[in-house]
Amino acid sequence: MRRSIAAGARLVIGGERLTRKGFFYAPTVLSDVTPGMAAFDEETFGPVAAVVAAKDVDQAIQLANRSRYGLGASIWTRDAAAADRLAPRLESGNVFINAP
Numbered sequence: 566m567r568r569s570i571a572a573g574a575r576l577v578i579g580g581e582r583l584t585r586k587g588f589f590y591a592p593t594v595l596s597d598v599t600p601g602m603a604a605f606d607e608e609t610f611g612p613v614a615a616v617v618a619a620k621d622v623d624q625a626i627q628l629a630n631r632s633r634y635g636l637g638a639s640i641w642t643r644d645a646a647a648a649d650r651l652a653p654r655l656e657s658g659n660v661f662i663n664a665p
Contacts, residue, residue, distance in 0.1 A: 566580055566593065566595065566603075566604065566609075566613060568602070568603040569595055569598060569602040569603050569604035569605075569615070570595070572601070572602045572603075573597060573599070573602070574595045574596065574597050574598045574599075574602055574604055574615070575595065575596045575597045576593070576594075576595060577594040577595065577596050577616075578591075578592070578593065578594050579591035579592050579593030579594065579612070579613075580593045590611045590612060590613075591612070592612040592614075593611070593612060593613045593614070594613075594614045594616065595613065595614070595615050595616065596616040597616070597618075598615040598616060598617045599617065600628070600631060602615075605617060605631075608633075608634045622651065626651065626654050626655065629655055629656075629657075630654075630655065630656045635655075635656050635657040635658060636657065636658045636659070637657060637658060637659045637660075637661065638655045638657035638659070638660045638661070639660070639661045639662070639663075639664060639665055640652060640655075640660065640661070640662050640663070641663055642662075642663070645662070648662045648663075649662075
């Protein structure tokens with residue numbers, strides 16, 4: 566996370582260990598994440614979400630398929646027909662529609 570922030574990502578919320586017994590990390594959101602940043606290129610553990618902007622659906626699919634860690638993907642939309650067309654384009658073990 567620190568490397569991504571140093572590279573230009575913006576910490577929206579969280580980003581710190583919680584002060585209680587055990588090993589707990591605050592839910593964290595990073596925005597302005599781009600390829601080349603650790604939060605994009607590496608597998609993150611814990612409650613960390615990296616927000617990556619795409620100019621259109623085609624670029625979003627391209628960005629999603631750049632990950633080497635494609636166990637699961639989600640498509641969030643009100644247009645079920647569009648989701649059905651997009652799901653096969655994602656290189657992922659599972660693709661969920663309107664579900665994590």
